[in-house]
Amino acid sequence: MSGICYSKNVMSFSPNSRPRLAAALFVVIILGLAALCTSRTFAQQATAPATTPTPANKADAADFDAASDEVLAQMSEITGLALRSPLKKSLRSREQIRAHIIKEMNDDKDAAERYAGARSAEAFGLLPKGFDLDSFMIDLLTEQIAGLYDPKAHEFYVADWIPVDDDQQRVVMAHELTHALEDQHFQIETWAKAARPNDDAELARESVLEGSAMVAMVEYILHGSGRSLQDLPDIDPAMLIGDMANTPLLKKAPPFIKDALVFPYIDGLTFSATILKPSGWEALAGIFTKPPASTQQIMHPALYSAGKVPAPVSLPSMEKALGADWSKLEENVMGEFGWKEVLKQFLGEPRGKTLSAAWDGDRYAVYEEKPSKRLLLLTRERLASQALAERFFGQYSEALEKKHEKRSNLFRKPDFFSFDTPNGGVFLRCFENECVTLEGGSRALLLQLNKEMNWPPVPEQPKVLEKTAKEIAKRGRPYRSNKLGQENRPLDNSGSAVTRRAEAQVD
Numbered sequence: 001m002s003g004i005c006y007s008k009n010v011m012s013f014s015p016n017s018r019p020r021l022a023a024a025l026f027v028v029i030i031l032g033l034a035a036l037c038t039s040r041t042f043a044q045q046a047t048a049p050a051t052t053p054t055p056a057n058k059a060d061a062a063d064f065d066a067a068s069d070e071v072l073a074q075m076s077e078i079t080g081l082a083l084r085s086p087l088k089k090s091l092r093s094r095e096q097i098r099a100h101i102i103k104e105m106n107d108d109k110d111a112a113e114r115y116a117g118a119r120s121a122e123a124f125g126l127l128p129k130g131f132d133l134d135s136f137m138i139d140l141l142t143e144q145i146a147g148l149y150d151p152k153a154h155e156f157y158v159a160d161w162i163p164v165d166d167d168q169q170r171v172v173m174a175h176e177l178t179h180a181l182e183d184q185h186f187q188i189e190t191w192a193k194a195a196r197p198n199d200d201a202e203l204a205r206e207s208v209l210e211g212s213a214m215v216a217m218v219e220y221i222l223h224g225s226g227r228s229l230q231d232l233p234d235i236d237p238a239m240l241i242g243d244m245a246n247t248p249l250l251k252k253a254p255p256f257i258k259d260a261l262v263f264p265y266i267d268g269l270t271f272s273a274t275i276l277k278p279s280g281w282e283a284l285a286g287i288f289t290k291p292p293a294s295t296q297q298i299m300h301p302a303l304y305s306a307g308k309v310p311a312p313v314s315l316p317s318m319e320k321a322l323g324a325d326w327s328k329l330e331e332n333v334m335g336e337f338g339w340k341e342v343l344k345q346f347l348g349e350p351r352g353k354t355l356s357a358a359w360d361g362d363r364y365a366v367y368e369e370k371p372s373k374r375l376l377l378l379t380r381e382r383l384a385s386q387a388l389a390e391r392f393f394g395q396y397s398e399a400l401e402k403k404h405e406k407r408s409n410l411f412r413k414p415d416f417f418s419f420d421t422p423n424g425g426v427f428l429r430c431f432e433n434e435c436v437t438l439e440g441g442s443r444a445l446l447l448q449l450n451k452e453m454n455w456p457p458v459p460e461q462p463k464v465l466e467k468t469a470k471e472i473a474k475r476g477r478p479y480r481s482n483k484l485g486q487e488n489r490p491l492d493n494s495g496s497a498v499t500r501r502a503e504a505q506v507d
Contacts, residue, residue, distance in 0.1 A: 061091060064089070064091055064158070065089060067169070067170060067173065068089050068156065068158075068173055068177065071170055071173040071174055071177055071220070072087065072173075072177045072180070072181075074174070074220060074223065075174055075177045075178050075181060075216060075220065076181060078216055078219045078220060078223075078281070079178060079181060079182075079216055079281050079284070080280075080281045080282065080284075081181040081182065081184070081185050081281075081284075082181075083181065083184065084184045084185070085154075085184060087154065087155075087156055087177075087180050088153065088154060088155040088156070089155070089156050089157065090155065090156075090157045091157060091158060091159075091160040092157045092158070092159060092160060093159075093160055093161075094142060094159065094161065097142060097145050097148075097159060098138065098142040100148075100150075101137075101138055101141050101142060101145070102138060105134070105137075105138070114133070114134060115329075116329035116330045116366070117133075117330065118131065118133040118134075119329055119330075119366065119368065119375060120329060120330045120332075120364075120366040121133075121256065122375070123366050123375045123376075123377040123439070123440075124334075124338075124342050124364075124377065125342065125345055125346065125403050126254065126256040126341060126342065126345060127254055127256065127257075128254065131254070136249070136253070136257075137257075139249055140249040140250065140253065140257075143247065143248065143249050143250075144247065144249075144250075145159060146158065146159045146162055146168075146169075146172045147159060147162075147169075147172035147173065147175070147176045148176060149176045149177070149179040149180050149183070151179070151183045151187075151188055151189040152189065154180075154183065156173075156176050156177060156180050158172055158173065158176075170220075171217060171220070171221065174216065174217045174220035174221075175213045175214065175216070175217040176213075178212065178213040178216040178217065179209065179213055182209065182212070182213075182284075185285075186285075186288045188209055191205065191288060191291070192205045192206055192209065195291070197332065198332070198333050199332045199333060199335075200294050200295050200310075200332075200333040200334065200335030200337070200338065201291075201292075201293055201294060201333070201335075203263070203264065203295050203335070203337065204291070204292040204293065204294055204295050204297060204298050204335075205291050205292070206264045206268075207263065207264040207267055207268035207271060207292070207295070207298045208268060208271070208272065208287055208288075208291060208292065208298075209264070209268075210264035210265045210268045210269075211264065211265070211267070211268020211269045211270070211271050211272035211273075211298075212268070212272040212276070212284060212287070214265055214268065214269040214272070215229065215269060215272045215273050215276060218269075229273070229276060229277060229280060229281070230277055230280075255344075255345070256341050256345070259341055259344075260341070263295075263337060267295075267298050267299055267337075268298060270301070271292070271297075271298045271299075271301050271304070272287075274301040275287060275301060275304070275305070292304050293309045293310065294309065294310045294335050294336065295335040295336050295337035295338070296308075296310065296335060296336040296337075296359060297309075298337075299336055299337065300357075310333075310335075310359075310360060310361040310362075310382075311360050311361035311382050312361065313333075313361040313362055313363040313380055313381075313382050314363060314380075315331065315363045315364075315365050315378060315380050316449060316452030316453060318365070318367065318378065318445065318448070318449065321445055321448045322367060322376070322445070325369055325370050325371060326367045326368065326369050326370070326376070327367065327368055327370060328365060328366070328367050329366045329367065329368050330365070330366045331363070331364065331365040331366075332363075332364060333361075333362060333363060333364075334362050334364055334379075335359070335362070336356050336357065336359040337356075339355075339356040339359055339362065339381070340352050340353055340356035342399075343355050343356055343395075343396070343399060345399075346398075346399035346400075346402045346403055347395060347398065347399050347402075351395065355391065355392060355395055355396075358383045358384050358385075358388035358389075358391070358392060359381065359382075359383070359384075360382045360383055360384045360433075361381075361382040362379065362380060362381045362382065363379070363380050364377065364378065364379040364380070365377075365378045365379075366378075374423055374424070374440060375423075375439075375440055376424070376438075376439065376440040376441050377437070377438070377439040377440060378436070378437070378438055378439075378441075378449070379436065379437045380434065380435070380436045381434065381435045381436075381437075382433060382434050383433050383434070383435070384433070385433055386432050386433045388433070389430050389432065389433045389434060389435055390414075390415075390430065392430070392435055393415065393417070393428065393430045393435060396428060396435070396437070397412070397417040397428050400417070400426055400428060400437070400439075401419075404419070404421045404426055404439075406421055406422055407419040407420065407421050407426070408420050409461075411459075411461045413459045415429065415430045415431065415459075416428070416429050416430075416458065416459045417429075418443075418461075421440075423440050424439070424440040424441055424442065425438070425440075425441055425442055425443060425446070426438070426439050426440075427439075427441070427443070427446045429446070429450070429455070429458065431455045431456065436449065436453070443458075446458060
């Protein structure tokens with residue numbers, strides 16, 4: 001289901017997916033666009049009231065039908081998409097919207113699939129351990145939804161707490177009715193799901209749906225001003241989403257959830273505007289015929305125009321090597337957006353954005369040990385060049401250190417990095433323009449993986465390091481343990497600890 005500001009996949013989070021449930025409305029985006037494009041602001045606040053509105057405040061159903069028919073006609077004129085069959089329209093209470101969210105969540109993926117997605121996001125460090133994603137998303141979307149279009153029922157509805165004569169409701173209608181028109185021409189639910197099981201490709205298609213509806217909505221806001229799609233200004237996302245933290249649940253949301261919810265609307269808007277501007281809405285059918293293959297194409301529209309598609313990447317099966325106590329929770333594609341989120345989490349926005357742009361394909365798998373619920377994460381990334389793979393190695397090794405606070409036995413070579421944690425070993429290995437990571441596994445498992453991929457031998461950690469440490473200890477040189485769990489760390493002549501990186505470096 002499509003609409004403002006989320007689609008269903010966030011309800012069953014794979015690390016790079018978001019909910020493709022229906023049309024939620026983070027109205028702060030709408031207000032930002034309205035202010036940007038028309039210098040108008042809406043006095044009505046966009047947060048659903050805590051109590052059920054009184055009948056006197058509810059929009060009259062007849063007025064709602066008339067308003068939606070009027071907006072539908074305008075959206076058909078703007079997009080050039082004719083209405084092919086009558087559209088069901090209705091008002092929904094907050095409780096009805098909540099019930100719809102829960103139903104769509106269960107219809108889209110079962111509890112086991114949603115559990116796997118949430119744990120995968122946890123394995124990447126994108127969600128806190130034990131985060132109750134289902135409950136949080138149900139509450140968050142109930143708070144935020146102002147209107148949605150349901151392509152299964154071919155029905156459009158709006159929250160009944162927004163007054164029908166409010167401009168805000170008509171802006172909601174403009175977005176959602178664009179989805180309704182697109183559905184009649186392109187069967188949007190089937191079209192979006194055709195990308196499965198590739199989550200990254202599905203998110204790219206969702207971004208087309210949300211982005212094109214955003215462009216149409218902006219044109220609706222501009223209606224009567226003499227401006228059109230070709231006059232659409234460049235959009236600064238910060239102007240549109242800066243107030244999101246002021247909504248109660250969004251303020252509590254992990255950064256990844258905020259980004260995943262917003263991505264299809266903001267990045268999708270930029271993509272759709274870039275592709276549609278030269279020739280207008282006539283180009284829309286071409287996007288549905290040739291959909292973007294990745295979030296990378298959404299983030300860099302020139303790559304879509306150039307036909308640049310990600311390289312296929314595969315992972316060897318590790319089930320036999322892991323044994324019967326382990327089961328695979330999920331295997332999928334992160335994409336540039338997903339890796340940007342991971343890198344941003346540990347290295348910050350600027351570095352994450354720059355480094356993720358080198359992405360040229362990936363695959364990940366998450367396994368769970370049944371008795372302990374311990375996770376194992378395996379990834380394989382292809383970078384655009386060997387030089388960029390070397391840069392990824394240097395910076396992602398730093399990210400892994402920040403991700404795992406308790407670590408010991410660091411070992412570093414130019415293309416190999418490893419350390420131990422209480423939950424297993426962490427390994428990063430690069431060869432030519434590819435890198436693999438293994439978190440929560442053993443060296444034996446890494447060697448098996450390396451063998452399956454036909455990569456050169458894995459560097460051995462010289463045993464002389466341990467022997468030398470014991471000899472120094474015998475001579476009575478002072479040692480101390482550190483906060484990272486590394487014991488017997490030598491002090492230099494000044495009494496300060498020798499740097500960990502120099503201690504671990506092996507030439």
